[in-house]
Amino acid sequence: MAQAGKESLTRTAMCGRLSESDIGREVVLSGWVQRRRDLGGVIFLDLRDRSGIVQVVSSPEFGEAAFAVADLVRNEYVISVRGDVVARDPDTVNPNLETGTIEVRAREVELLNRSKPTPFPIEDGIDVDESVRLRFRYLDLRRPEMQRTFLLRHRAMQLVRRFLDRHGFMEIETPMLTRRTPEGARDYLVPSRVHPGQFYALPQSPQLFKQLLMVSGFERYFQIVRCFRDEDLRADRQPEFTQIDIEMSFMPLAEFQELMERMMAELFQELLGVTVPLPFRRIPYDEAMLRYGSDKPDLRFGLEIRDVTETVKTCGFRVFQSAVNSGGAVRGLNAKGCGGFSRKEIDDLGALAGQLGAKGLAWMVITDEGVKSPIAKFFTDEELAAIRRELGAEAGDLLIFVADRPEICAEVLGQLRLHLGRRLGLIDDGSFAFAWITDFPLFSYDEEEKRWVAEHHPFTMPRWEDVDLMERDPGRVRAQAYDMVLNGYEIGGGSLRIYRREIQEAMFRTLGFSMEEAREKFGFLLEAFEYGAPPHGGMAFGFDRVVMLMAGKSSIRECIAFPKTASASCLLTGAPSEISEEQWRELHIRPDGVTARQ
């Protein structure tokens, strides 16, 4: 029996790159057997490497020893083949294979390694539980769609770096073992062996370091960097994620934003062949919440929300009236052409609105005869006409309304907008709609802690014209902060930073810190700022999410080579895991709930 041994053949060609121009060449190929068919006396092997697949034909006529080895080979065995590239008979050409017009006749087959049968087939579109894919991630990653995704990710990383390098940004590495973050999400902590009872924190972002690098005069910094957040992993978060981190000094905001737009446009042009129109739309936060019910609107379709509070404030419908009277709003959406929805379909929308927090969903169907609605009777003809006008309603349309606090109106109608957009097929999956969301509020009021907190982080610069409001009316202060959104996802965000002491002090007063507390929390950054901090700002992109959208995936787990589950476990390696007694001792810690060791 052929024994796998020291490899003696050296690859001279890649499977997927062979073509008719190679006919007559002798090549050596190496790779995995995708499929083996034995047609009695002739064995066909589909041989796969990183570049693609080619058919290898083995018959005693081409090589007797080769045939004996080919006979032993099974799926996912690793082999090298020396053979001749020949044209296929016209009737055996495989139009589904890029190399389908040729095949390789095996003179020599070398068995490099065996494989057990794989738990799922190595091919696209498999229907396998994600936990099995994660447990055998190394096999999952062999599948062509995964290979394509990680090639795209690789290319995107290189392209971003080249773009930033070309524009004078320097890649500078910041520490991973750093000091815990005040005022942020939950840190991952690393106990120190040398300093008992003390901990490093893994960075949630290199925010403070990148600002220090601006104080250092590097002027243009970037890093594609791992960040960490020990959060409960709802939806599509990962405990560690990759960020394109950028900071620069002495540049006007508009110029910086324009540069970031060009970076994205180049990425999409080069890697997807998609031309992104420039400049991006700029939508102030308030407007995004009003028209799209979201600060990360999906702009691939219209279906905009309209505020009809003014129009209905004196109408006879008590639900609307009382919402308005208690400071709320009434907003509506025109579901174009949905006038034919059944009562059940409309009820389902109402149920969805309820789940999203609405007390109810009012609706009107527009017909040639007029407005058909259980609430039509509460409105005057003038009011109905005004509503139709404001929502651009025509016969055949369905109008839906929410009356509630403005945040609830936005949330519910924003989600219904997305729901209807998908359901009505308004979303072109191949299109990419970028925008900037600007003028975020600088502060939000934390009802639990009964104090103002920083929406972004406490170094975010207010708009200059709002500086005077910081202590008088924090809720009205707009930040010089901006998010980049794409197809309903926030893909990046940033701000100009406070670099001047007076404004920083006003910020801390509003947040309710004394300068002593501030120094305790942010001491080294505040100290650095006393030695000539330049005007600076920057942003960070969620790189996993950018790749996810570019690859047309719906989860970032598809774009991370070795992701973790919702309970932050790695199904492949079994991390996290227990440690030894000695390790506990060395770190000067004990499990909680266990009595002290003697």
Next chain:
Amino acid sequence: MAQAGKESLTRTAMCGRLSESDIGREVVLSGWVQRRRDLGGVIFLDLRDRSGIVQVVSSPEFGEAAFAVADLVRNEYVISVRGDVVARDPDTVNPNLETGTIEVRAREVELLNRSKPTPFPIEDGIDVDESVRLRFRYLDLRRPEMQRTFLLRHRAMQLVRRFLDRHGFMEIETPMLTRRTPEGARDYLVPSRVHPGQFYALPQSPQLFKQLLMVSGFERYFQIVRCFRDEDLRADRQPEFTQIDIEMSFMPLAEFQELMERMMAELFQELLGVTVPLPFRRIPYDEAMLRYGSDKPDLRFGLEIRDVTETVKTCGFRVFQSAVNSGGAVRGLNAKGCGGFSRKEIDDLGALAGQLGAKGLAWMVITDEGVKSPIAKFFTDEELAAIRRELGAEAGDLLIFVADRPEICAEVLGQLRLHLGRRLGLIDDGSFAFAWITDFPLFSYDEEEKRWVAEHHPFTMPRWEDVDLMERDPGRVRAQAYDMVLNGYEIGGGSLRIYRREIQEAMFRTLGFSMEEAREKFGFLLEAFEYGAPPHGGMAFGFDRVVMLMAGKSSIRECIAFPKTASASCLLTGAPSEISEEQWRELHIRPDGVTARQ
């Protein structure tokens, strides 16, 4: 008094890039004031940005308000200047400044930020305690030599990535929160909040993941990646360091090494203008130990060690004889032209040898009259002639000898060789001598644990011709492992990996693990290897060290933006630091030595 405010000027030029071709232009510059001189009615400001320095002249004649601001400015203040580029008077040209033939007459000066007096001057070659530099790292990094180092580091990173990308390597990110390493150095550990009592480990290297990526069929992988080791920081180690990590499949070793050589040659050519001769020398480990007394020899100079055991084995000098009789060696070094060393100088060499572990240092001075040495009388004329011949000794040379176990001979003479090389000025600081050290032993015997341990790691492939020796005579098995050395430093190392089950099992048997223990330690990798692992191998470069050597520095701390001290502290941020009661609780841990909480 001028109040720092919203910036209104937008930079149009960089200080260091201005030249006589800009004369007549109005420019806006932004940066830091390097120096201010007031010549009564005229103020000179040296303005510095990332590109360099230019002189700004302010006088009421050029701008009255500008002059009032310039009057307030001090060192390291941040300003913008609008002004005209003019030629300097021939007698005020500054030949030490790249922009020394021109200056900028200030029409407008905008004060962007103030600075306190800095704790040390922002210039090269300062004589300041390193702890002060680290505490104020953001100011230290402003100094031109630091800016140059990090620009070099940035360029090296980009160049390495481009090289590897061009050769089909894909950058794939591996996890930072992973499973603890069996059989390695000490891990940094991260307690899990979700899984009480369990820990992630920060990677010492992505070794297992990069091998898994080969099983996944990516074929060519790289990453410039942070790695962690919780070791006692002797000499020039850091708890976190950066590695260029590379792995590939289906490639003969020689071809892989040749590729790595070309990468280094390109790096040195492009960034330093240094042409590195190719191919690199290849020196087997045994030969390196014999000739240079080191597995990372400094090859910038000769001064090679010679083994004279055979020659002296029957001589009359008892020290040599007894060393030889007890299985030891006698080796010597010809300190060319040092025959004139005083007795004290020779005694100092002996004292150094003693500190390094030698029992003594024998010496001979070669003169026109013959050999002058206290031990000359123990040798026959033939023996002396043979020694002279073997060491290439001529009149005026000093020969030194160590007789001991071969490891001691190597260590002591290796260090004396370096000492003498430096002292005799044999080392050209501007030269770069690369080599591969090959054929490392696969195993070494751990006297404490009384067992064989893997020299590199337990997946290192033995030479095929030594496979049969693995269980019979482990000490003689040579590994398919290789280090790249440069100027006396190991800058990278790697190996071909075991990809075949039988050899892996033999490895574990030699290490004394049962397959059950092996599965417990390396389970997921062994499992992966059952599904068609390709022949593969790779290497990792210590990137900090490569940059250090390129930048001509003597510590990697000079090449890491925010390094830690020998006690793994960050003097800038104060990491590590204490955490809150709530954080202890959330992580299900308690300080050791503290009684259980109720």
